[in-house]
Amino acid sequence: MSTELSKTFDPAAIEAKWYAHWETNGLFRPERPDAEPFTLVNPPPNVTGSLHIGHALDNTLQDVVIRYERLKGKDALWVVGTDHAGIATQMVVERQLEERQDKRTNYSREEFVDLVWKWKAESGGKITGQLRRLGCSMDWSREQFTMDEHFTRAVLKVFVDLYNDGLIYRDKRLVNWDPKLKTAISDLEVEQQTVAGSFWHLKYPLADGVTLDHPDLGARDYLEVATTRPETMLADMAVAVHPNDERYKSVVGKYVVLPITGRRVPIVADEHADPELGSGCVKITPGHDFNDFEVGKRAGIAPADMLNMLDSDANVCQTADGLVPAEFIGLHRFRKDGVDGARELVVQRLKEQGYLIPHVVEKDGERIEHDAEPRQIATPFGDRGGVVIEPWLTDQWYVNAAELAKKPIEAVKTGEIEIVPKSWEKTFFNWMENIQPWCVSRQLWWGHRIPAWYDEAGKVYVAMTEEEAQAQAGAGVNLTRDNDVLDTWFSSALWPFATLGWPESTELLDKHYPNNLLISGFDILFFWDARMMMMGYYNMGQRPWEKLYLHGLVRAADGAKMSKSKGNVVDPLGLIDQYGADALRFFMAAMESQGRDIKMDEKRVEGYRNFATKLWNATRFCQSNGIGASTSIAAPKAKLAANQWIIGEVAQTVTALEAAMADLRFDAAANAIYHFVWDRFCDWYLELIKPVFQGEADSPAAQETRAVAGWALDQILVMLHPFMPFITEELWHAQGERGYELILAKWPEPDASVSKEAxxxxxxxxxxxxxxxxxxxxxxxxxxxxxxxxxxxxxxxxxxxxxxxxxxxxxxxxxxxxxxxxxxxxxxxxxxxxxxxxxxxxxxxxDIDAEKARLQKALDASAKEAKSLEGRLSNPSFVERAKPEAVEKARADHAHHSAEVERLQAALARLG
Incomplete structure (x- = not known):
């Protein structure tokens, strides 16, 4: 017996009901011990996070795949969990302490970590509830957390194994230092912002009476250098010129004596110096600039000997050679809280001593001198701390990423791992083949503490436990544990196998590793995806997954990147409230075209809500004509042409869907089922069969049509389910008693031949x-x-x-x-x-004449507009200089008017 549907489709009324039913009854991973496995792991969201539009895209695509594979009868496992998110989580808890006029340093490390665990228990993981609202059919019974006890064991084991194999080591190198958070951060956590700044030109006197005398320079006893960071000259260790720059060949190997510090530093030849840029001379501060660090190494300066002029708060400290004047010690690098910093004092002293070359501007025939040239400067900021990042020379733990990258590179080259779209392979190889050591230590309290202990002489002992480290050091040796924790990406790199029980040997691990597929945003290709490849091959000896699918970003309607500062962020939960989860999910799938960015279009989300309503009303029409649940997987026997036709259309749609899903063409799959439901079933088939029900209710034609229509509607519900799980489950049950839920139904197998004549x-x-x-x-x-x-x-x-x-x-x-x-x-x-x-x-x-006149007038107007737009679009000046959204609108308008010209010409032709 079917359940009569209400007249209006209300998504909210069915979503909570069905999700709770699925989860409570364990339907996201039914017991299928003998079935072929299919495994997917979700990129673990931060435990502090909330669902944003990027999560909605990423998780919708994963859910489409996992529901599809489940319907195909596989033992489909979607691993779910959250990341402990070291920096983000510690910041949240510290902010709560600040609100109570408290701070982290009032607690011991252990006490503070306890506070974080308490926060997690009370407030963490909000995003997991939001993923449920999206309809994500994850195996919540096995929810993981990257700080779970078994996961911590896995992390420590990998660190120890890498260390024992010589692939993890401690080194002094430059890192992205966040002076507010007081920790090294990854490149991913650095945001480049363009800010108003200055370009200062300085004189560095040549030492030992050396002078320059070149036609392009004239006679001079100094080198001119330019910098956007004059304060760093307190730690300069060289000046670089290009080896082929004829102007400076005579002074390579000579020295300059720095103003203020009096430090004597060499002039070195290095291709980093661009002869076409400024004077061609570059000041080299290897302890505070990534490029200068490499120049310094090439010049023979060991990292241990590179000068550091800032402490962890970015305040000036004394350099190892003791040459920084006392008046600078303790100053912040920049002006802060109304007090001049090291930058301002350096500029002031250089100007007083005659070493500042003024920037001259001519205005109204008058020469005006300024201390510096104004510039817009790309500046790195910490995405969480919000302050300028300082390249800082510190001792950190590093992984030999170049060695670990070898097997993943080979795997992608041979096709053992497939990257979709293939166009991303070039980017992957470029990064992996030029990969730098991976800094894995962070100066935090929350996270996996590095399993390393030091004796009083500084010798390090790496082990799983302090007892094992003590055994290595010997009795009576006093050990102190490393204070740092591991980069969050280190632990999440183990996600494909540690979530399955590794390092223990488990049935789950044996069956579900390697995973089948990873779906990820392209923006974490290197920070997560590539590192999972490295760790998969290192720890498991196998690829982590067969295929990596990289999707694009969801952008604002005008194509701009979404950001809170622009005020163009779209809240997916708000869209779910307004249009339902099914409509948002279908929009995401239909718009996802192999890695291209998606432009947010709320009208299309609304359109897919209307699509759901149309299916709802079509089902009500079926119920009103006695069309209920089908009892067959195979198509019923049919004689009527309309019934044979819809059976054939179902078969074609199944084939199209399967081909699209095999190629991960989410847009093609969504469009195939959309057009079948809207165009073929609702608009045509239901119209074609209406006359059948106007005759005898129990005629053979009516009985056949009820059987075929009920079967066709069932096939629709199964095929559409991965995209729109809520409405399809509701309609599945409304159509009659089944004995099982749609989420566990069998994928369509029409198994029918139909008459081509019909x-x-x-x-x-x-x-x-x-x-x-x-x-x-x-x-x-x-x-x-x-x-x-x-x-x-x-x-x-x-x-x-x-x-x-x-x-x-x-x-x-x-x-x-x-x-x-x-x-x-x-x-x-x-x-x-x-x-x-x-x-x-x-x-x-x-009225033929009047209609011709009307059509001709409209044709002339559209032709004129199309020609005007064509002229504008063929003008390189417009295309290159206009705002992207203006160019795009012009192209869209041109396409519209061109189509109108064709349509109106055809209409006139009809009239003869």
Whole structure:
């Protein structure tokens, strides 16, 4: 027995009900011990996070795949969990302490970590509830956390193994230092911002009486250098010039004596110095600039000997050579809280001592001198601390990423791991083949503490436990544990296998590793995806997954990147509240086209809500005509042409969907089911079968049609389920008792052959009806107007259909009578179906002359506008200089008017 549906479709009423039912009954991972495994792991969101539009895209695509594979009968496991998010989580808890006029340093490390665990228990993981609202069918019974006890064991084991294999080591190198958070951070956590700054030009006196005398420079006893960071000259260790720069060849190997510090530093030849940029001389501060660090190493300066002029707060400290004047010690690097910093004092002293070269501007014939040239400067900021990042020389733990990258590179080259879209391979190889050591230590309290202990002489002992480290050091040796924790990306790199029980040997691990697929945003290709490859091969000896699918970003409607500062962020939960989760999910899938960015379009989300409503109403129509649940996987036997046609259409849609899913063409899959449901089933099939139900209720035709329509609707619900799980589950149960939920249904296998003669006939009627409706619309004829038609040379299909189904042609195409023969002379329009041409007389139907005039006027207007837009778009100045959204609008308008020209020309042609 079916359950009568309410007149209106209300997504909110069904979403919470069905999600709770699925999860409570363990339907996200049914017991299928002998089934083929299919495994997917979600990129673990931060435990502090909340669902943003990027999460909505990423998780929708994963859920489409996992629901599809589950319907295909596989042991489908979608691993879910959250990341402990070292910096983000510690910041949240510290902020709560600040609100109570408290701070972290008032607690011991252990006490503070306890506070974080307490916060997690009370407030962490909000995003997991939000993923449920999206409909994500994850195996919540095995929810993971990167600080779970078993996960911590895995992390420590990997660190120890890498250390013992010589692949992890401690080194002094430059890192991105966040002076507010007081920790090293990864490149991913650095945001480049363009800020107003200055370019200062300085004189560095040549030492030992050396002078320059070159035609391009004149006689001088100094080198000119330029910098956006004058304060760093307190730690300069060299000046670089290009080896082929003739102006400075005579002074390479000589020295300059720095102003303020009096430090004597060499002039070195290095290709980093660009002869075309400024004076061609570059000041080298290897302890505070990533490029300078490499120049310093090439010049023979060991990292241990590189000078550091800042402490962890970015305040000036004394350099190892003791040459920084006392007045600078303790100053912040920049002006802070109204107090001048090291930058301001350095500029002041250089100016006083005559070492600042002024920037001269001529205005109204007058020369005006400024201390510096104003510039817009790309500046690195910490995405969480919000302050300028300082390249800082510190001792950190590093992984030999170059060695670990070898197997992943080979795997992608040989096709052992497939990257989709393939266009990302070039980017992958470029980064992996030039990979730098991976800094894995962070100066935090929350996270996996590095398993390293030091004796009083500084010797390090790496072990799983302090007892093992003590055994290495020997009895009586006093050990102190390393204070640092591991980079969050280090632990999440173990996600594909540590979530399955590794390092223990478990049935789950044996069955579900390697995973089948990873779906990820391209923006974490290197920070997470590539590192999972490294750790998978290192720890498991196998690839982590067969295929890596990289999707694009969700952008604002105008194509701009979403950001809180721009105020263009879209809240997916708000869209779910307004249109339902199914509509948002379908939008994400339909718009995802192999890695291209998606432009947010709320109108399309609304359109997919209307699509759901149309399916709802179609099901109500079925119920009102006694069409209920099917009892068959295979298609029922059918004699009527319309029923044979819909069976064939189901089979074609199943094939199209399977091909699209095999290629991970989410857009093609969504569009295939969308057009089948809207165009073929709702708009045509239900119209075609209406006359059947106007006859005898129990006639063989009515019984057959109920069976076929119920079966076709069931196939729709199964095929659409991965995209729109909530409405399909509701309709599945409303159609009758099943004994099992749609989420566990069997993927369609129509297993039917249909008459081509029957399906061709229906396709012909549809083509004729579409052509007539389009022609009426072009000529302003009322859609319901019945028109006579003549077919002078009918095909076999036309003759057969006209003879047998004139009632259908009258009802759908509104053509009556249809005469097989020549049309009378006079104004008429032509429409075609297949190879058949129909002449439809228009005498007395419309005012031909007035209609021609109207069409010509509209044609002229569109042609003029199209030509104007074509001129604008062919102008390189407009295309290159105009705002991207203006160019895009011009292209869209040009396409619209060009299409209008074609449509109006066709309409005029119809009138003869």
């Amino acid at each position: 399906t061709d006939a229906i396709d012909w009627v549809i083509e004729l009806t579409t052509a007539v409706r389009s022609a009426k619309n072009e000529l302003g004829i009322a859609p319901g107007a019945k028109l006579a038609a003549f077919c002078p040379a009918p095909s076999d299909v036309a003759q057969r259909v006209i003879e047998r189904s004139s009632a259908a042609i009258e009802r759908l195409a509104r053509l009556t009578p249809v005469t097989l023969g020549e049309a009378p002379s006079g104004p008429a329009m032509q429409v075609t179906a297949g190879d058949d041409v129909f002449i439809v007389p228009l005498e007395g139907v419309i």
